[in-house]
Amino acid sequence: MVNNEDKEKECLTNCLTTRRQFLFMSGAATATILLTQIPGLGLSNAFAVVAKYPRQKIGKLSALKQDMPVTFSYPSKDVKNILVKLGAPAGAGIGKGKDVVAFNPVCTHMGGNLEKAYHAEYKVLGQCPFHLSTFDLTRHGIIVSGHATESLPQIELELEGDDIYATGVIGLVYGRNSNI
Numbered sequence: 001m002v003n004n005e006d007k008e009k010e011c012l013t014n015c016l017t018t019r020r021q022f023l024f025m026s027g028a029a030t031a032t033i034l035l036t037q038i039p040g041l042g043l044s045n046a047f048a049v050v051a052k053y054p055r056q057k058i059g060k061l062s063a064l065k066q067d068m069p070v071t072f073s074y075p076s077k078d079v080k081n082i083l084v085k086l087g088a089p090a091g092a093g094i095g096k097g098k099d100v101v102a103f104n105p106v107c108t109h110m111g112g113n114l115e116k117a118y119h120a121e122y123k124v125l126g127q128c129p130f131h132l133s134t135f136d137l138t139r140h141g142i143i144v145s146g147h148a149t150e151s152l153p154q155i156e157l158e159l160e161g162d163d164i165y166a167t168g169v170i171g172l173v174y175g176r177n178s179n180i
């Protein structure tokens, strides 16, 4: 027969185990969140949302001139993006110099248009005409100044011979609540 004292002991043991498990789990979760925030660990892309779309030819490598962005639509006609040869290696860049990248040029803060805001000297897009956000195109469109908190959506590219193909979007195009 279980008396009250035994019940209290049992409860105390269970409660402590549960509390210990909770602390361990919350600690692990915090570590995961922190690790993804530490620059240079190469983990920032581990949880990036990458949406795959049908492969689409968007241009020719030989037609690109350094620091002269060209526009193309992807993944649908209403989504305009820029394709640019930076002349400097970039994250997810293609070509011999890994310097050809593509981004959706709509500011992730409140939708400012950055299509004409490329600055060759710094390889950035910005400042945004609304609240001055600026994005680094050599580092996956990460924010370098301003109000935005999200990187620019980057278009995944593939090279086949001289043909450039878009294959997906890293991040969420502004104004959409889903990439699918």
Ligand code: FES
Pocket: 107, 108, 109, 110, 111, 112, 128, 129, 130, 131, 132, 133, 146, 147, 148
């Ligand atoms: S809309 Fe671009 S910084 Fe606010």
